[in-house]
Amino acid sequence: MEVLQGQEALVEEILRLKEQRRAVLLAHNYQRDEVQELADFVGDSLELSRTAAALRAQVIVFCGVDFMAESAAILSPEKTVLLPELGATCPMAEMIRVSAPRKVWKTFPGYREQPRLIFPLEFTLRDIRAQYPRAPVVAYVNTTAEVKAASDVCCTSANVVKVVESLPEEEVICIPDRNLAAWAQRNTSKRIIAWDGFCHVHDRVSREDALQAKERHPGALLMAHPECRPEVLDVADHVTSTSGMLRFAKASSAREFIVGTEVGLLYRLRKENPEKVFHPLRKDMICPNMKKTTLKSVLLALRQMRHVIEVPQDVRQRAKVALDRMLQIR
């Protein structure tokens, strides 16, 4: 609880309100240390979706980014899902739209190496469907509710290959992350049709960065998230989701690891493996949106019951089909 020292009053008030509201705090593995420490459950996207669907609580405070809270609201319409910070979005989820023009991302903060304009406005999910009418659409959970509603099944970084393999078709559309799609392609004989989206936190890592980290820490195992580029995954010792990294580090006999994902994961890795050493692959692998949620914003969410995430009924029902299909795949 070291990380909560000096914040006793805030913590006490959150715990009191949590009890009063009969609320559960869910936090993604990238959240700030103190938010993770206070959460009832911390996990990767798949674990958080499963937990949200199974919870009996009336109120879920979702400490993560908007698509995660949206998934919880889709899966549990009878619960009140709160997102403490409305601005906590995932830029990758904005990179594909069903039919309307999407935002054109010219560059991202901290994404200076390759500023570029990737997404031609004329393409939408509807276009790709029209071009490949027989191919089912696998939507990464890092998408909007509308995109999930227009897809066949969802996936996370933990189960993308299983989801693709579960489909009878030989040709499958994977949206929106080109790197996750490339990772799926390496692990299936099916033909993957990819979208050009990416996560600015993971995509900024180069093969050179990975090789230099290995040189700095000889003997350390490199764990990489499938949102990293294929050339980074080429030199990784293990490729997996955030919680997959926690399991791998715990089970491995190695003592030292390089962590190829957002730096928030280091908190749990170090806490759960005090005898092991963890180095970030790059210190600037920071997702600004994941860091927006603070203890203060959790407190305000509970006090004011703000910001309630609601998904329109027709979108919710169709998106739930895609999420449920994913959750049924074990």
Ligand code: 13P
């Ligand atoms: P995980 O599902 O592996 O936790 O990843 C979520 C995410 O947003 C990665 O950037």
Ligand code: SF4
């Ligand atoms: Fe989105 Fe990347 Fe942040 Fe994950 S780390 S929430 S994919 S921007």
